[in-house]
């Protein structure tokens with residue numbers, strides 16, 4: 493289990509979380525960060541294909557593959573957390589795919605990747621078209637997004653957010 497890096501918003505987050513209570517932290521999840529929501533993450537320490545990863549994260553009834561829809565600080569925080577744990581040619585699945593309609597990216601909660609959200613595509617991405625219907629934070633891109641083939645095995649990171 494990787495240790496959590498210190499969030500730049502850590503002290504604020506901690507005081508705000510204090511009113512919620514540890515009892516409400518989902519089992520095996522670690523507190524991550526408060527944006528406009530409260531985020532908890534879990535690193536199952538497995539490399540799986542995208543669909544299996546969704547099952548892994550959904551097994552507790554709350555988790556889903558991590559979303560990267562909160563802008564640059566949230567993106568940077570995620571990458572800071574996972575980077576030490578992935579190999580030089582590996583990545584981490586995000587909870588998003590364009591399997592239903594090529595080029596239309598849908599997060600695991602059913603919302604569409606919005607133009608209003610700062611996307612983190614690496615230069616030239618997405619470039620894979622129909623075969624590449626999933627997105628990873630890829631180490632060779634320094635954690636920026638690349639579209640990638642969903643049945644490959646990459647690292648899994650789960651997330652719960654409230655409300």
Ligand SMILES: [Ca+2]
Nearest residue numbers: 621622624625
């Ligand atoms: Ca695609």
